[in-house]
Amino acid sequence: MKLLVIGNGGREHALAWKLSQSPRVHKVYVAPGNAGTAVEPQLENIPLTQTADLIEFARKQHIAITVVGPEIPLAAGIVDAFQAAGLKIFGPSQKAAQLEASKVFAKEFMRRHHIPTASYARVTDSVSAHAYLDQQSAPLVIKASGLAAGKGVVVAQTLDQARDAIEAMLVEKHLGDAGSEVIIEEFLEGIEVSFIVMTDGDHVLPLVTSQDHKRLLDGNLGPNTGGMGAYSPTPFVPPSMHAQIMRTIIDPTINGLKQEGIRYTGFLYAGLMITADDQVKVLEFNCRLGDPETQPIMLRLKTDLLALIEHAVNGTLDQAEIEWDRRAALGVVMAVQGYPDNPRKNDEIHGLTDLMVKQSHSGDFHIFHAGTQLSQDGKTMMTAGGRVLCATVLGENLRIAQQSAYQLIDQIHFDGCQMRRDIGYQGIHYQRKK
Ligand code: AMP
Ligand code: GLY
Numbered sequence: 042m043k044l045l046v047i048g049n050g051g052r053e054h055a056l057a058w059k060l061s062q063s064p065r066v067h068k069v070y071v072a073p074g075n076a077g078t079a080v081e082p083q084l085e086n087i088p089l090t091q092t093a094d095l096i097e098f099a100r101k102q103h104i105a106i107t108v109v110g111p112e113i114p115l116a117a118g119i120v121d122a123f124q125a126a127g128l129k130i131f132g133p134s135q136k137a138a139q140l141e142a143s144k145v146f147a148k149e150f151m152r153r154h155h156i157p158t159a160s161y162a163r164v165t166d167s168v169s170a171h172a173y174l175d176q177q178s179a180p181l182v183i184k185a186s187g188l189a190a191g192k193g194v195v196v197a198q199t200l201d202q203a204r205d206a207i208e209a210m211l212v213e214k215h216l217g218d219a220g221s222e223v224i225i226e227e228f229l230e231g232i233e234v235s236f237i238v239m240t241d242g243d244h245v246l247p248l249v250t251s252q253d254h255k256r257l258l259d260g261n262l263g264p265n266t267g268g269m270g271a272y273s274p275t276p277f278v279p280p281s282m283h284a285q286i287m288r289t290i291i292d293p294t295i296n297g298l299k300q301e302g303i304r305y306t307g308f309l310y311a312g313l314m315i316t317a318d319d320q321v322k323v324l325e326f327n328c329r330l331g332d333p334e335t336q337p338i339m340l341r342l343k344t345d346l347l348a349l350i351e352h353a354v355n356g357t358l359d360q361a362e363i364e365w366d367r368r369a370a371l372g373v374v375m376a377v378q379g380y381p382d383n384p385r386k387n388d389e390i391h392g393l394t395d396l397m398v399k400q401s402h403s404g405d406f407h408i409f410h411a412g413t414q415l416s417q418d419g420k421t422m423m424t425a426g427g428r429v430l431c432a433t434v435l436g437e438n439l440r441i442a443q444q445s446a447y448q449l450i451d452q453i454h455f456d457g458c459q460m461r462r463d464i465g466y467q468g469i470h471y472q473r474k475k
Contacts, residue, residue: 045108046071050428052111052331054075054410055335062345068084070102072098073087075412077411080397080415107130116138120134120307131353156323157321159229163186165222170225179228181200181225181227183203183223184224189220191381234251236286241352241356245358251274251275253268255267255269269461271331272468273334286313291309294311294326341365342365368436372432372433373446375455377427377459380426386424388456388457390454433446446464
């Protein structure tokens with residue numbers, strides 16, 4: 042059977058790698074993929090990004106199922122287009138993807154269905170935005186409604202910062218159309234976790250819990266990024282809280298969409314804030330898997346991912362059984378100098394060749410690629426900007442997984458590498474206290 046994965050990040054490398062382990066799969070194409078997916082056995086990159094080209098490819102190659110990684114093609118309606126062409130694809134429709142693509146839609150949806158989230162106001166002109174800010178106190182969060190590649194959220198510590206963000210989005214149009222509608226949101230304090238499920242629109246299969254590290258620097262300082270590392274499971278979601286999240290957030294979301302005539306099929310990611318009094322509120326929905334959360338989650342998944350996706354596409358997810366490695370998994374991202382604002386590229390990456398041989402024998406770790414490319418002669422692995430690699434390992438517990446991940450990282454080198462040295466610290470600290 043042949044499959045197609047759409048995207049080029051670490052998340053897509055992990056998805057394609059996991060899918061290729063299915064005994065029924067002999068080839069996974071990745072469009073467009075990265076240098077990691079180019080050199081992985083059973084994976085093959087294809088240089089296509091346009092929906093029409095991908096549909097033609099899927100038809101000609103008799104692709105059994107296509108799996109979409111990133112939000113942009115989902116929000117642009119790739120699932121609707123594949124289905125209209127009679128092709129099987131796993132991901133939400135354009136309407137369902139609004140949950141991520143429009144923060145205004147998401148907030149109003151949560152309000153209609155009593156799903157706990159920060160209180161907010163929706164503004165479209167700067168005069169009413171400033172009038173609203175006159176009655177508020179900092180900190181506040183200013184969010185562009187549309188997709189902004191991680192640049193659409195400003196956590197304003199002062200009212201002046203909030204006003205600047207409003208001006209940048211609504212007047213100076215720094216984010217284009219994505220910032221033409223803005224949410225001004227109550228600031229929530231607490232621990233952030235990622236809660237990701239698969240759904241066929243009727244049934245929900247939760248994946249294991251995880252925690253991302255969005256800030257660039259150790260101690261959760263510095264600017265927001267796409268995510269500098271993640272681990273799974275997180276001790277911040279014990280079983281009672283898991284049940285609470287399913288009851289108050291996930292089930293009402295899937296059912297609420299259904300009531301509104303939207304059947305959600307795909308991965309659904311709820312970014313959650315757990316406050317000091319154990320309240321859980323939604324920070325954001327994503328209509329896809331998280332990156333880098335996917336990397337540790339896929340390393341822990343023991344079940345054939347293809348079988349799960351088939352159940353989801355066929356509406357029989359209630360019959361799916363899922364098995365996880367009981368160990369912890371932790372992934373550390375190596376990014377280029379200047380990430381996220383001004384990434385440099387074209388530095389040679391050293392140390393990967395030996396590790397690739399070892400990882401194929403071990404199964405306890407994997408180096409997932411994102412911003413990598415092969416040199417013109419195809420012999421040298423080079424950086425291509427942004428997040429470059431995510432070194433992901435399994436360990437008996439979180440602390441051991443963290444140590445092993447950094448031992449692995451210390452064998453890889455490229456000029457200008459940036460990374461955090463504390464991935465997993467909140468979870469490890471919490472477990473030590475208990
Ligand atoms: P979002 O894209 O909405 O998840 O926002 C990006 C990041 O901004 C989140 O991961 C949080 O770290 C932070 N953030 C978003 N909304 C809030 C909020 N209401 N209170 C505190 N931090 C927030
Ligand atoms: N890691 C956060 C995200 O994928 O949005």
